[in-house]
Amino acid sequence: MIKLGVIGFGSRISSIVKAVVAHDPEFHVTGVVDPDERSARKRLPEADRDEVKFYPSLASLVKRGRPDALLIGTRCDLHARYAIAAAKTGLPLFLEKPIATTLRQARGIERAWRDAKSEVVVSFPLRVSHLCEEAKQRIDAGAVGRVEHLLATNYVSYGNVYFDRWYRDYQITGGLFLQKATHDFDYLSYLAGSPIIRVAAMMTQGRIHQDKTLEPSGGNPDVAYYPEIGTPITGMNEDSSSALLEFATGAKGVYTQVFYTRGKAEQRGATLSGLHGTLQFDWYDNNLRVVPHAIDTVPESYQPPEGFEHFGGDAVLAANFSDVVLGKARSRTPIKAGLKSVYACLAARKSAQTGRFVNVEQVTDL
Numbered sequence: 001m002i003k004l005g006v007i008g009f010g011s012r013i014s015s016i017v018k019a020v021v022a023h024d025p026e027f028h029v030t031g032v033v034d035p036d037e038r039s040a041r042k043r044l045p046e047a048d049r050d051e052v053k054f055y056p057s058l059a060s061l062v063k064r065g066r067p068d069a070l071l072i073g074t075r076c077d078l079h080a081r082y083a084i085a086a087a088k089t090g091l092p093l094f095l096e097k098p099i100a101t102t103l104r105q106a107r108g109i110e111r112a113w114r115d116a117k118s119e120v121v122v123s124f125p126l127r128v129s130h131l132c133e134e135a136k137q138r139i140d141a142g143a144v145g146r147v148e149h150l151l152a153t154n155y156v157s158y159g160n161v162y163f164d165r166w167y168r169d170y171q172i173t174g175g176l177f178l179q180k181a182t183h184d185f186d187y188l189s190y191l192a193g194s195p196i197i198r199v200a201a202m203m204t205q206g207r208i209h210q211d212k213t214l215e216p217s218g219g220n221p222d223v224a225y226y227p228e229i230g231t232p233i234t235g236m237n238e239d240s241s242s243a244l245l246e247f248a249t250g251a252k253g254v255y256t257q258v259f260y261t262r263g264k265a266e267q268r269g270a271t272l273s274g275l276h277g278t279l280q281f282d283w284y285d286n287n288l289r290v291v292p293h294a295i296d297t298v299p300e301s302y303q304p305p306e307g308f309e310h311f312g313g314d315a316v317l318a319a320n321f322s323d324v325v326l327g328k329a330r331s332r333t334p335i336k337a338g339l340k341s342v343y344a345c346l347a348a349r350k351s352a353q354t355g356r357f358v359n360v361e362q363v364t365d366l
């Protein structure tokens, strides 16, 4: 039996645990840290539900429960604190994104994991999804030549989640670059084979999503009213936000995320181009296309298998975590990837707030 210790047994980590157990039934949750024991216990796999012990802290979970691996699934603002504590345990870790919400937290993680003896699997399902992997293989094989430009879009069809659930609390999320673009900056950097080094960003807040408590009559048809979502002054999630990206290779990119689109208007994917070709993919269309620029060449179209959580990424993450715990593989989404993405997101937020280009802090210690 492989014993899992989980910190924050909420909705997201319960689906990851399910995928880990589906991959290898030898994995069992045996210890949990979560102040809401009642709700957490209901989410536990049935086989473990009555046996699992709850602990008041990560230290006591590790000392008394002796797990073989840890998973951190709290809300965003607590990831870094627990990840720093987990570094000292020497145990493999599955860590939810965004792995930090402030520069101070991110630097703390970088210091803590510098000499750590174990590996982290950061929860970036898009990077390991079928479509992204197929794109990566083609790009590395030279399908477009040297990548010069990346264009990525994210028209979110379920953006209400960021205004009517706990995500509306800006103090917890730190805004939607950290919450959402952390995935996109990660996969773009992965495909470009290069970190993002400079960002210029803009955002719109409070034009569409407005605080209902401040406007109880709610009369404007172009406005969506939600309770207690803050204001641009107190801090609030964006209606939309965009960033110009410069990569260390010299490639340039642009990314846009929009949170009021609904239904079939959804889009998430990228177009990468170089002198020799253009590669496009979209997760909702579940399609990848490579168009060579040479005259008379036939474009390639590819459709990966459909119908998986996060476009197949969650199952791959769970399998990779299981392999890391058993010492059979290296992490495909290491702590460095989580940090690089957080530094880029923080630069984007700062740029949007100040109207200036912002250099992205680079990971040096790992």
Ligand SMILES: NC(=O)c1ccc[n+]([C@@H]2O[C@H](COP(=O)([O-])OP(=O)(O)OC[C@H]3O[C@@H](n4cnc5c(N)ncnc54)[C@H](O)[C@@H]3O)[C@@H](O)[C@H]2O)c1
Binding pocket: 007, 008, 009, 010, 011, 012, 013, 033, 034, 035, 036, 039, 040, 073, 074, 075, 076, 077, 078, 096, 097, 098, 123, 124, 125, 166, 179, 310
């Ligand atoms: N990688 C992805 O694709 C993806 C998808 C969805 C959510 N997420 C991320 O997962 C995280 C959790 O989201 P969720 O929807 O599961 O939230 P949730 O509220 O369902 O889960 C959070 C859990 O943490 C517990 N908790 C609260 N305070 C705690 C503390 N001090 N110590 C330990 N546990 C504590 C809560 O009781 C709850 O059980 C978020 O950061 C979110 O951004 C990632």
